[in-house]
Amino acid sequence: MGSSNSIVLDRSEIDDIAKETNFTSGQIKRLHTRFTSLDKDNLGYLRKEDLSTIPELNINPVRERIIEVLINDYGIDGRLNFKQFARVLSTFRRKTGVTGSNSVDSKLRFIFDVYDRDKDNRISRNELMSILGMIVGDNLPDEQMNAIAERTILELGLPLETGITYEKFCDCLKKIDIDEKMSMKFLA
């Protein structure tokens, strides 16, 4: 909506976003404040550098991947405007139904996308390795990581070459309460 460069939100935009994401206007305003505080150069959109400079993320091992996911998957051309920002965050509201941007399926999809960077709808061994590498860091040597990655795929009964499909992925996460784990409290 031609508003990618505006710093101030107007009513129609808020309503737009609210309709799409089901955030309340208070929450949207707060998110916008956050957005503008991250957008230090006042460009109206966020880039990788803006997100990388958040201090609390320093110690998070997956931050680069998440930032990449946010900017590339939800933004355009390496830019994330506010609407997209709000859209991606709305995935993490508590679920209000079986469908919608905050449904359990969307949350699972988000995680799957974190793994699956080449977008072939399956998690290959290399993708698994790269995530494993982030989470495990240097605590394991390469061979062991490799072995773990292979084991992970084989454990689900899938052949090594295919990798983990989305369905299998959701299946193995059945026992985890995804909605509770992946919800954030958005203050108004």
Added chain:
Amino acid sequence: MSFFSKWSSQSSTKYIKLIYFSFLCLYLITKRVYSATEEVIGGEEKVITRYQVAKFNFEHVSDVYAITLWILLGSLAKVGFHLSHKLTEKFPESCLLIILGLVVGGLLYATKLAEQKAYVLNSDTFFLFLLPPIIFEAGYFMPNRPFFDNIGTILLFAIANTLFNTLTIGLTLWGFSFTPLYGGTEFEMLHCFVFSALISAVDPVAVLATFVEIHVNDMLYIVVFGESLLNDAVSVVLYRMFDAFADMGTSNILPVDIVLGGTSFLIVALGGVLIGIVFGILACFTTKFTEHTPVLEPLIILTYSYLSYLTAEMFSTSGILAITFCGMFMKQYIEFNISKKSNATIEYVLKMLASIMETIIFMFMGLSTISDHHSWNTGFVVVTLISCTLYRIIGVIIFANIANRWRLLELKITDMLIMSYGGIRGAVAFALALILDESKIPTKKEFVTATIAVVFFTVFVQGTTIGPIVKYFKIKRKEIEEPTMSAKLTNRLIDHIMSCLEDIAGVAGKHSLRDKIRNFDRGYIKPFLLREKFLSRDEKLLSTFKKITEANFNKMSENPSFMFQSSQSMAQLNTFAAYRNQSIGNLISSGTLPFKFCDANNQWLTETTTVPDFQILNSVPSKRADEDAEFHHLLDNAMYDARRIQKIHKRSQLDEEIDPFEKNKRNAKKYGHTLHHQKPVNLRSIIEPMGGKKRSVSSFQTPRQSTDKQRPKAKSSEPRPKIENEKTKETEKKKFFIVTTEENNSDQSFNTSTQSPASPANLDTNMPPPPWKTSADDEEPVRASMPSWANNPEYTIHATTSKPEDKTRKNLFDVFDQDAQKK
């Protein structure tokens, strides 16, 4: 070794029973002698005897002897209970202790060995000595974040629910006095209300004792436990109010009295909190100056907190609230002021005190039951029991639904069930019942009996069955089933992702109350309360680090092209880095370290070196040569912990921090084999010769926890020798770190470092501080957003799928030692 353990487990219970029995006898004998000597002393004449070489002087030590013996008995009892798994599975500790007290009480009563006054629970003793340590320990270790997250619910329950319970139970009890159920005993209305005031309060001691053992999820635990702590204010006010009203008589009460009662609640509650915080501030301020007297620090903390309790009681406010908030407040700041050893001491002392007092309380309850204070009134007892349970359930349902309106994580039916079932009454109610004035309240004995009945019922019946009920309803327990590796990995990934997203979204936004408090805290409170030289502690760390590395360098200065790293010094560096919440690179570039670091590829560590989060799991690999389990454990052991994982501490175990060496000794006994290493293992990712991957500085620990990580022995030992033989010295060197000091004499060792790529030199001067860095940030440890008891390994033992028994542990330092030998 295994034989020993088998033998000990089988006959341990018998063995322990023998010990008890002997101690019991000893105890009874001392009591007997005591009372005997009392009689004898009376009518002696002065008879001159020859000089006595040795005398049996019992009365000199009798009181203290009895008390000490009593404490010892309780502790032995606890030790014994825990040796027998079957017992502890079925019954909470509190039950067993009460039974022990009952037994001893029965013996004493039957044999009339001691006066009843001597062993019946004295309310003064209880309120002045027994209760404060438990409450302080609870407050000190209270996980602040979940507590304040749920504060609305907690307050709602503590105040409204207790009030509701008091009124309804009181009315019911009084109502039934018009029926023939009570067998003719008259219960006046106000007396009934006094009784209901003391009986409706959930007891923190009992809740602690029960809930910790059943491992419900933390949120539930916090809500019930918080309620039990905070409702003290309400119940104290109500108790005193109705007591005073009973004094005045029903006809003399004016509405203004009730209003006054309401305001007194505010004074009691807020006054207590205020006093607690004032003393907390005083304590923190005092510790600012105790740099040179670290030995006094634990004492200071304990005395200030105890004073807060006494002062609050002096002003007739709630001592429990005072000491709770004192503890909670202290925790935030004192940690940084006092030395590490003092920290550990405090932790240990508190746990010890709390444990002892709890033991004594429960034993006393059993003991005091067998006394003459009772008058059994069946109708009254039954009505009390039923109304307590019933109204608790109703109250919980009502208020949980009210709370659900604003809660993010709603309380489900199963949560409500646990909350109502977990409303256990305990010693506080009992003590309050005992101090009722019989002249004013003639039915005191019935009240005492009914209180005991309720306490026993809740502790025994509810305490015992709550475990199975939790299991039956599949209440969300702390452990999450992670059957597959992918689930496990993804689970952890989700934690990291959510952590990341929360930070991006700034969900704890700039303007939220929490942030405001944090800013205020950072701006005013911290500078006031924390030591000026915040770095002083760090300097000590650094200088130790320096010494060690210098020693290391001196050791191998004959071989200038070779360097190795001391794991301990790296561990300390990591600890330091974690403490300052910066990556090693940051530390270097900001110039706080007199060292330079580069990783094995001669790349200087920069700010972008990701420093991962906390370490985790002490999950122990299974002995089964099953590949599956091993991989699981490999994964478990290696994954970084995400910030969001929060755990509750356990009274009986220390947060694994100080001495992994000790822990290994313990484990050695537990698992029946000895471990080889003699050095404390601090770091997880020490040089691992197999694999041969380059290592940069990674895996750090916060000062609060170190895990010593052990790898599964089975698989890795085989390929290891092979790989080592293949390695040349070159590749081995590559894995090590080059640590340089600027003032080091043996310059030869550092030839390579000075020839290193240009970047190191540039690093110091040209690297600007990251834009977000403010000086204030330096002092905010990572822990600030997370309670410091997090990552308690106790939790993670449940988190893995392996059995806790039969493990082998690979000795990481075998690896290290072999390498060292090779040099």
